[in-house]
Amino acid sequence: MNYLQKSAEYIKKMRAKATEVDITLNDVDCKATVGSTLFKSSGNFAGGIYERSVDFLIAVDALDAMPTTDDVITWNDKNFAIVSYNGEPPVRYSDPLETTYRIHCKEVGGE
Amino acid sequence: MITTIADSIATLLNEGTGEDEIVAVVDYVPDFNLRDLDERQIVIVPTGCDWDNLTRGKVSRTYVFEIGVLQRLSGEDEIEDFCESVISIGDRLKNSMIGDYRCMSVETIQLYNPSDYKQSKKAVGVLRARYKGL
Numbered sequence: 001m002n003y004l005q006k007s008a009e010y011i012k013k014m015r016a017k018a019t020e021v022d023i024t025l026n027d028v029d030c031k032a033t034v035g036s037t038l039f040k041s042s043g044n045f046a047g048g049i050y051e052r053s054v055d056f057l058i059a060v061d062a063l064d065a066m067p068t069t070d071d072v073i074t075w076n077d078k079n080f081a082i083v084s085y086n087g088e089p090p091v092r093y094s095d096p097l098e099t100t101y102r103i104h105c106k107e108v109g110g111e
Numbered sequence: 112m113i114t115t116i117a118d119s120i121a122t123l124l125n126e127g128t129g130e131d132e133i134v135a136v137v138d139y140v141p142d143f144n145l146r147d148l149d150e151r152q153i154v155i156v157p158t159g160c161d162w163d164n165l166t167r168g169k170v171s172r173t174y175v176f177e178i179g180v181l182q183r184l185s186g187e188d189e190i191e192d193f194c195e196s197v198i199s200i201g202d203r204l205k206n207s208m209i210g211d212y213r214c215m216s217v218e219t220i221q222l223y224n225p226s227d228y229k230q231s232k233k234a235v236g237v238l239r240a241r242y243k244g245l
Contacts, residue, residue, distance in 0.1 A: 041230075044221040045179045045237050046156040047141025049148070051230075083230060106231065 008097040012059060023075040032056040039085040053085055053104040060099055067091050067103055080105035113157045113174045116242055119209040120155050120176060148183040148233055173243040180236040194222050197236035204240045212242040
């Protein structure tokens with residue numbers, strides 16, 4: 001493990017220690033950090049529309065596979081659908097060493 | 112001149128027909144947050160100018176505007192009403208005269224986008240109107 005990999009692992013551990021909350025991914029208990037991303041969409045319009053996603057950051061080694069848009073996350077009794085904003089990937093790695101998934105979601109109602 | 116015509120387009124659209132009353136504004140840098148679209152937004156954006164030779168030495172200008180209609184809908188059943196309102200704006204603009212400029216064409220760039228609706232229930236209709244100097 002080189003220096004950068006060690007640093008990434010350290011940051012992942014610190015993030016987990018300081019910010020993780022309990023969620024369920026398809027009814028399986030899991031831990032995640034909640035964040036957000038601001039997307040700008042314009043499409044065929046001269047102007048822009050800003051939308052903020054709810055993001056869940058989950059350690060790659062905590063999951064068997066990369067989540068997909070068929071999965072549902074539940075947090076604080078609210079359901080979140082995994083969605084693609086502006087055609088961008090709904091799930092991506094949040095770091096170059098691919099230790100953490102960043103999952104873009106929108107709230108779709110209560111449990 | 113292009114800004115004067117843009118203002119006049121807003122005035123023209125705001126002369127509502129009662130039940131279909133709308134509020135259109137000129138916006139040179141239109142940016143919205145999603146929550147802004149809970150109310151229907153109609154914005155006029157000047158986007159271009161074309162030049163045509165009328166005769167040797169005489170040039171006619173055509174000013175181009177985009178009219179954006181943006182709204183967050185509460186259900187799929189509102190899409191039809193939204194599309195009709197976009198089309199009715201086109202009806203009002205076509206052939207309208209603003210000073211010496213006539214609206215020669217109105218085209219739909221986008222009536223609405225199903226992907227936009229699927230993503231966040233927003234509907235964005237875009238018309239392009241061309242006003243030619245006579």
